[in-house]
Amino acid sequence: MSRLVMKFGGTSVADLERIRRVGRLVAAEVEAGHRVAVVVSAMAGKTNELVAWTDGSGRAAQGLPESDDEYDTVVASGEQVTAGLLAMTLRNMGLNAKSWLGWQVPIITDDAHGRARIDEIPPEKLVAAMDAGEVAVIAGFQGVTREGRIATLGRGGSDTSAVAIAAAVGASCCDIYTDVDGVYTTDPRIEAKAKKLGKISYEEMLEMASLGAKVLQTRSVELAMAQRVPVRVLSSFVEPGEAPGQGTVVCDEEEIMEKRIVSGVAYSRDEAKITLFGLPDHPGVSSEIFSRLADANVNVDMIVQSRARASDSANMEFTVGKRDAARALEIVQSAKDAIGFEDVQCNEDVAKVSVIGVGMRSHAGVAKTMFGALADKGVNIQVISTSEIKISVLIDAAYTELAVRALHAAYGLDQL
Amino acid sequence: MSRLVMKFGGTSVADLERIRRVGRLVAAEVEAGHRVAVVVSAMAGKTNELVAWTDGSGRAAQGLPESDDEYDTVVASGEQVTAGLLAMTLRNMGLNAKSWLGWQVPIITDDAHGRARIDEIPPEKLVAAMDAGEVAVIAGFQGVTREGRIATLGRGGSDTSAVAIAAAVGASCCDIYTDVDGVYTTDPRIEAKAKKLGKISYEEMLEMASLGAKVLQTRSVELAMAQRVPVRVLSSFVEPGEAPGQGTVVCDEEEIMEKRIVSGVAYSRDEAKITLFGLPDHPGVSSEIFSRLADANVNVDMIVQSRARASDSANMEFTVGKRDAARALEIVQSAKDAIGFEDVQCNEDVAKVSVIGVGMRSHAGVAKTMFGALADKGVNIQVISTSEIKISVLIDAAYTELAVRALHAAYGLDQL
Numbered sequence: 001m002s003r004l005v006m007k008f009g010g011t012s013v014a015d016l017e018r019i020r021r022v023g024r025l026v027a028a029e030v031e032a033g034h035r036v037a038v039v040v041s042a043m044a045g046k047t048n049e050l051v052a053w054t055d056g057s058g059r060a061a062q063g064l065p066e067s068d069d070e071y072d073t074v075v076a077s078g079e080q081v082t083a084g085l086l087a088m089t090l091r092n093m094g095l096n097a098k099s100w101l102g103w104q105v106p107i108i109t110d111d112a113h114g115r116a117r118i119d120e121i122p123p124e125k126l127v128a129a130m131d132a133g134e135v136a137v138i139a140g141f142q143g144v145t146r147e148g149r150i151a152t153l154g155r156g157g158s159d160t161s162a163v164a165i166a167a168a169v170g171a172s173c174c175d176i177y178t179d180v181d182g183v184y185t186t187d188p189r190i191e192a193k194a195k196k197l198g199k200i201s202y203e204e205m206l207e208m209a210s211l212g213a214k215v216l217q218t219r220s221v222e223l224a225m226a227q228r229v230p231v232r233v234l235s236s237f238v239e240p241g242e243a244p245g246q247g248t249v250v251c252d253e254e255e256i257m258e259k260r261i262v263s264g265v266a267y268s269r270d271e272a273k274i275t276l277f278g279l280p281d282h283p284g285v286s287s288e289i290f291s292r293l294a295d296a297n298v299n300v301d302m303i304v305q306s307r308a309r310a311s312d313s314a315n316m317e318f319t320v321g322k323r324d325a326a327r328a329l330e331i332v333q334s335a336k337d338a339i340g341f342e343d344v345q346c347n348e349d350v351a352k353v354s355v356i357g358v359g360m361r362s363h364a365g366v367a368k369t370m371f372g373a374l375a376d377k378g379v380n381i382q383v384i385s386t387s388e389i390k391i392s393v394l395i396d397a398a399y400t401e402l403a404v405r406a407l408h409a410a411y412g413l414d415q416l
Numbered sequence: 417m418s419r420l421v422m423k424f425g426g427t428s429v430a431d432l433e434r435i436r437r438v439g440r441l442v443a444a445e446v447e448a449g450h451r452v453a454v455v456v457s458a459m460a461g462k463t464n465e466l467v468a469w470t471d472g473s474g475r476a477a478q479g480l481p482e483s484d485d486e487y488d489t490v491v492a493s494g495e496q497v498t499a500g501l502l503a504m505t506l507r508n509m510g511l512n513a514k515s516w517l518g519w520q521v522p523i524i525t526d527d528a529h530g531r532a533r534i535d536e537i538p539p540e541k542l543v544a545a546m547d548a549g550e551v552a553v554i555a556g557f558q559g560v561t562r563e564g565r566i567a568t569l570g571r572g573g574s575d576t577s578a579v580a581i582a583a584a585v586g587a588s589c590c591d592i593y594t595d596v597d598g599v600y601t602t603d604p605r606i607e608a609k610a611k612k613l614g615k616i617s618y619e620e621m622l623e624m625a626s627l628g629a630k631v632l633q634t635r636s637v638e639l640a641m642a643q644r645v646p647v648r649v650l651s652s653f654v655e656p657g658e659a660p661g662q663g664t665v666v667c668d669e670e671e672i673m674e675k676r677i678v679s680g681v682a683y684s685r686d687e688a689k690i691t692l693f694g695l696p697d698h699p700g701v702s703s704e705i706f707s708r709l710a711d712a713n714v715n716v717d718m719i720v721q722s723r724a725r726a727s728d729s730a731n732m733e734f735t736v737g738k739r740d741a742a743r744a745l746e747i748v749q750s751a752k753d754a755i756g757f758e759d760v761q762c763n764e765d766v767a768k769v770s771v772i773g774v775g776m777r778s779h780a781g782v783a784k785t786m787f788g789a790l791a792d793k794g795v796n797i798q799v800i801s802t803s804e805i806k807i808s809v810l811i812d813a814a815y816t817e818l819a820v821r822a823l824h825a826a827y828g829l830d831q832l
Contacts, residue, residue, distance in 0.1 A: 073500035077493035084490035
């Protein structure tokens with residue numbers, strides 16, 4: 001009998017009726033002979049309520065860190081409630097079940113409160129309980145530091161908890177139940193012809209997640225890839241008696257027989273482009289700019305430098321997340337004399353559209369198809385960046401949907 | 417510097433503004449040189465919300481116990497949130513503070529989930545933190561079993577947590593902050609002339625609590641008496657800058673110089689009287705009745721047996737809590753043949769009025785004054801019961817306020 005980890009997010013456990021539905025999904029896997037651990041998030045909305053209370057205590061005004069051990073003590077209570085309620089529900093269904101909080105497992109983390117990383121999960125107690133036929137209902141998103149303080153993993157941390165637990169207990173699979181029934185070639189709300197993928201490689205999923213697809217947290221995919229945990233994305237919104245379907249399996253590239261050149265088209269509107277005009281043309285200028293941004297914890301994504309035609313000076317363009325834009329602009333402007341540029345502009349009206357596929361590695365012509373398809377629709381490309389398995393372009397935000405649909409068609413994803 | 421325990425109930429921490437007020441009261445005690453531990457309840461209303469969720473999981477319908485380790489895991493989250501928020505608030509005020517959950521102290525309990533009793537509180541860690549100048553903010557109402565499961569102490573358990581913590585750390589006093597500013601000679605809502613008592617003995621407070629005064633939980637007074645922890649009842653509803661006043665000190669009888677004959681008048685409408693007519697007059701009848709009630713966990717309070725005038729049979733009257741009345745009646749009726757009575761009646765329209773005072777021990781005439789005062793007002797006494805320091809009478813519920821006011825005047829409490 002194999003061990004299985006099932007994870008349910010906030011919308012899947014939003015109320016008692018949904019928790020009962022989760023209970024039935026768990027019971028079906030137990031029935032099928034699996035030894036099951038379930039990882040749960042807080043009921044939808046609860047974490048926001050708890051965070052609002054901690055904000056209300058006036059931390060920001062005091063210049064105190066946004067999160068510390070007390071923030072975590074408050075916020076972790078959300079998952080605690082769900083874990084208890086689901087364990088109770090399973091017992092009421094006649095199953096043998098018990099809740100496990102972070103400190104009870106224990107899920108040992110570092111002490112970076114509010115965004116802690118998992119150090120270690122001693123698996124003995126958990127494995128013993130599972131192998132004795134007990135469903136282990138584990139509060140996601142939380143752990144405990146070596147000093148015995150509650151720590152949370154940051155937003156979306158429950159996916160990470162689930163993958164880490166799956167790795168620790170040697171689970172055959174980590175099933176992530178969400179409000180969609182798998183990973184699609186692109187966002188079905190934009191392109192009705194989007195197709196569900198049966199399998200996708202860790203590398204592709206990682207790029208999809210980083211590039212805007214919201215199905216899985218980047219961090220949990222990284223961990224799954226590092227630990228080689230097979231992950232399956234499934235829908236928890238199935239009717240009683242109905243199976244959740246096959247979903248999408250995220251796995252090793254080698255397990256995917258026929259590699260597609262492009263597996264998906266992702267987009268993100270959470271971008272801002274900053275342009276510096278008239279930069280002096282000497283070594284150290286880029287370093288001057290980006291070290292200041294890095295010191296301020298601003299993540300820079302795409303970077304392009306170009307020479308202004310009839311002069312010795314250069315222009316530089318880079319993108320940052322929208323919420324960092326104002327801060328990045330301020331940092332750059334305050335260093336105007338040190339850097340020595342002429343002017344700076346910020347444009348928040350941009351979007352990043354990306355095509356992703358492991359098949360790209362062995363196929364030429366992917367970029368050509370992309371640029372051709374966009375040109376055909378009159379979409380102007382502002383910045384380009386590439387990796388081994390993805391090409392991203394920055395475009396005017398107004399063209400986002402048009403570009404996504406054009407690329408989806410250009411790579412034959414409509415006919416998958 | 418002495419150690420001090422301060423306890424705040426649900427209405428005192430009902431929202432962030434009130435939590436900040438609690439923070440100011442704590443800061444004032446730290447300023448005054450105390451080493452402080454604070455015990456907090458859940459925000460008013462939160463426990464009910466959590467309990468409702470556990471009810472919703474359908475336990476009762478399955479014939480499962482009302483509370484178990486999962487019930488406790490869910491319900492204990494309420495105090496966890498308050499402890500974190502108050503610790504955070506104190507830090508924002510510049511104080512050194514840390515929250516302690518039941519398992520972090522640890523407050524070790526037995527495994528009677530939902531109504532656990534405290535076995536042991538190893539004081540070392542807590543005392544070290546307090547003596548190092550850290551305000552220990554402790555989640556009330558909760559502990560942890562020796563198996564590492566969360567356990568709750570039952571309703572009003574936070575008072576008990578506070579007294580137990582005070583005993584464990586050798587606190588000079590346990591200050592219980594509530595929404596009233598002390599213990600009164602009687603309920604001020606009934607008798608406007610009610611006076612606040614400066615001091616009251618454990619024994620009197622225990623009788624007052626058992627007899628209907630809602631200021632302190634009976635259980636916490638018992639513990640304070642057994643451990644000789646001085647308890648002070650204070651109001652948390654003071655304006656910023658204003659001191660909470662002197663409140664009422666609950667202490668050893670020896671510390672009260674001038675003993676009053678009667679310290680207070682208590683009442684309870686939570687009574688039901690059951691009368692059995694025509695009982696056979698032979699040994700074992702009482703045992704037959706009350707062992708059945710005890711087996712069903714029904715608490716019996718006052719008991720009177722009287723002989724019917726012109727016969728060999730007797731009548732028996734006893735009182736039970738209103739919520740147990742229907743069950744008690746059923747038990748008695750189902751044993752009609754075994755017991756052999758002729759008829760049974762239940763009257764829920766009764767109230768118990770009591771006068772309490774340690775001075776009674778050495779003063780005759782207390783009962784005479786009581787019965788005289790009630791007779792003067794035309795109040796008929798149905799049942800009488802006495803202890804060393806209290807006399808209780810059962811009367812028609814409609815006369816409750818009249819009786820309370822008459823007794824308050826008769827013992828001179830109006831002029832205290």
